[in-house]
Amino acid sequence: MRFYSALVYLFLYTPIAIIALFSFNAGRSAIQFEGFSVRWYIRAWNNPFVMDALQTSLLVAFVSASLASILGTLAAVGLQGMRGPFRALFDGVIYVAVMIPGIVIGIATLIALITVFDLVNPALAAIWPEGHVSPRLSMGVGSLIAAHTMFTMALVIIIVRARLAGLERVLVEASADLYSTPFGTFRQVTLPLIAPAILTGFLLSFTFSFDDFIIAFFVAGSETTLPIYIFSSIRRGVTPEINAIGTMVMGASLLLLIIAQLVFRRGTRR
Amino acid sequence: MTRRERTWLLVLPAAIWFLFFLVLPLTVVLVFSFGERGTAGGYVPAFTFEQYASLPSRLTAFKNTLILAPLGTLAALVIAYPLAYQLAVRTSPRWKTFLLVLVILPFWTSILIRSYAWIVILGGQGLPAILASFGLEDVRLIYTPTAVTIGIIYGYLPLMVFPIFVSLDRLDKRLLEASSDLGARPFATFRQVTLPLSVPGMATGCLLVFILLMGEFLIPALLGGGRVYFVGNALVDLFIQSRNWPFGSAMAVTLIAVMLVTVTLYMRLVGRLSARQDSASVM
Numbered sequence: 241m242r243f244y245s246a247l248v249y250l251f252l253y254t255p256i257a258i259i260a261l262f263s264f265n266a267g268r269s270a271i272q273f274e275g276f277s278v279r280w281y282i283r284a285w286n287n288p289f290v291m292d293a294l295q296t297s298l299l300v301a302f303v304s305a306s307l308a309s310i311l312g313t314l315a316a317v318g319l320q321g322m323r324g325p326f327r328a329l330f331d332g333v334i335y336v337a338v339m340i341p342g343i344v345i346g347i348a349t350l351i352a353l354i355t356v357f358d359l360v361n362p363a364l365a366a367i368w369p370e371g372h373v374s375p376r377l378s379m380g381v382g383s384l385i386a387a388h389t390m391f392t393m394a395l396v397i398i399i400v401r402a403r404l405a406g407l408e409r410v411l412v413e414a415s416a417d418l419y420s421t422p423f424g425t426f427r428q429v430t431l432p433l434i435a436p437a438i439l440t441g442f443l444l445s446f447t448f449s450f451d452d453f454i455i456a457f458f459v460a461g462s463e464t465t466l467p468i469y470i471f472s473s474i475r476r477g478v479t480p481e482i483n484a485i486g487t488m489v490m491g492a493s494l495l496l497l498i499i500a501q502l503v504f505r506r507g508t509r510r
Numbered sequence: 511m512t513r514r515e516r517t518w519l520l521v522l523p524a525a526i527w528f529l530f531f532l533v534l535p536l537t538v539v540l541v542f543s544f545g546e547r548g549t550a551g552g553y554v555p556a557f558t559f560e561q562y563a564s565l566p567s568r569l570t571a572f573k574n575t576l577i578l579a580p581l582g583t584l585a586a587l588v589i590a591y592p593l594a595y596q597l598a599v600r601t602s603p604r605w606k607t608f609l610l611v612l613v614i615l616p617f618w619t620s621i622l623i624r625s626y627a628w629i630v631i632l633g634g635q636g637l638p639a640i641l642a643s644f645g646l647e648d649v650r651l652i653y654t655p656t657a658v659t660i661g662i663i664y665g666y667l668p669l670m671v672f673p674i675f676v677s678l679d680r681l682d683k684r685l686l687e688a689s690s691d692l693g694a695r696p697f698a699t700f701r702q703v704t705l706p707l708s709v710p711g712m713a714t715g716c717l718l719v720f721i722l723l724m725g726e727f728l729i730p731a732l733l734g735g736g737r738v739y740f741v742g743n744a745l746v747d748l749f750i751q752s753r754n755w756p757f758g759s760a761m762a763v764t765l766i767a768v769m770l771v772t773v774t775l776y777m778r779l780v781g782r783l784s785a786r787q788d789s790a791s792v793m
Contacts, residue, residue, distance in 0.1 A: 453622050
């Protein structure tokens with residue numbers, strides 16, 4: 241049994257180890273090791289396409305994770321005091337958001353936004369003052385943020401709601417009995433207690449958005465995110481530069497996850 | 511401001527966001543699936559079942575998905591179970607969490623990069639070259655259904671281990687002692703006590719993996735190289751290359767319908783399975 245488990249761990253980590261190992265290869269091959277070197281890391285850092293894609297990915301991940309955490313937390317708190325058909329409808333929507341394959345979300349967002357833009361752009365041009373170039377809505381960072389926020393907000397609502405459900409109702413009541421305003425209670429009692437869940441939601445949302453390929457592939461327009469860049473590079477052939485980028489991306493995700501784990505554990509222990 | 515108004519105000523921004531970026535887009539897909547294709551692609555309003563009628567031309571994609579997704583799920587289950595068992599029942603509490611996190615960690619890193627690793631391993635200069643040096647010439651792995659299945663197992667194993675671990679970890683260990691005290695051999699205890707009680711965990715794991723696999727694109731695209739074609743790959747072709755929105759929409763709607771039907775059937779099967787167990791345990 242122990243031997244079997246060790247084999248499974250080997251299966252899980254050998255591919256990751258191979259990627260990391262060959263990112264330090266001095267030669268061009270992603271298979272034959274020819275000596276240690278960091279040249280592929282330097283190359284990746286000096287590649288303007290990689291840096292551009294990285295910037296887009298970081299921006300989209302940061303903005304959508306922030307929006308998702310704020311709007312998702314507000315919604316989770318609001319839903320607590322809500323009963324009836326709207327509540328059921330909202331729960332259904334969250335369920336759909338999580339269950340629908342990412343590829344369908346990507347497609348749907350793409351065709352819906354393009355259709356709306358095709359209607360709005362001529363109208364904008366018509367009402368715009370003569371002699372000025374009217375703004376044109378198009379797919380890009382905005383649509384990426386819209387789609388990623390939609391999905392990760394559903395995650396945040398689920399995570400924060402689980403934490404809210406575990407809270408002692410007595411604490412909120414006690415605060416109200418002591419003449420605290422609802423906002424005061426929220427700020428001084430509820431918020432500190434759910435803060436670890438919000439932060440976990442933020443970090444998971446960030447990781448999701450940063451790693452997402454399939455939704456971004458459809459809604460990115462002419463923008464390139466890091467996963468889109470990596471995907472098209474793989475199509476062109478295997479090089480240690482992809483390994484170097486991949487190792488950095490995995491390292492960053494692991495770091496974020498470890499932080500999330502530590503934060504969450506501290507929060508639940510309290 | 512009343513309590514009611516406050517509640518609405520809190521939920522409103524999220525509700526609007528879901529309305530514009532989930533409900534509206536999905537409605538557009540449904541509407542477009544009954545439309546016609548424009549000459550330069552895109553959508554022309556119409557009400558026709560033409561798109562659905564021509565779905566059989568993409569039957570292979572559905573067939574591949576509906577064969578390889580359950581197969582990959584089952585393979586992941588078989589590989590995951592002993593590990594989850596080892597972690598939940600036989601590992602000391604000191605190591606348990608650490609070892610579990612170690613299993614789940616890869617799942618939260620980019621599936622794109624993890625699949626890329628298998629291109630290197632299964633590609634001509636990787637494993638086949640090693641096998642050739644042992645005398646096994648001409649083994650072709652990359653761009654085969656085998657490669658896709660390996661990729662699927664690799665990608666989703668962590669997601670399968672977790673729920674099984676949870677159900678085994680919650681299991682009251684006194685039941686196992688009672689069973690052995692009553693003279694059951696270890697294997698009989700496993701078959702009659704442990705295994706039935708972990709059915710919910712297995713069911714959850716299979717459901718999660720299966721749902722994600724139905725919409726899979728990356729693994730077949732990278733490891734199947736266009737030869738092993740899932741519904742997801744067909745959708746990418748239809749929307750990115752040929753811009754055939756109505757047909758692609760019909761395919762997306764069908765995919766969701768197929769998912770709903772299989773998941774409902776599956777839930778019913780699992781429900782019946784656990785009901786039978788309950789009556790068996792009464793006897």
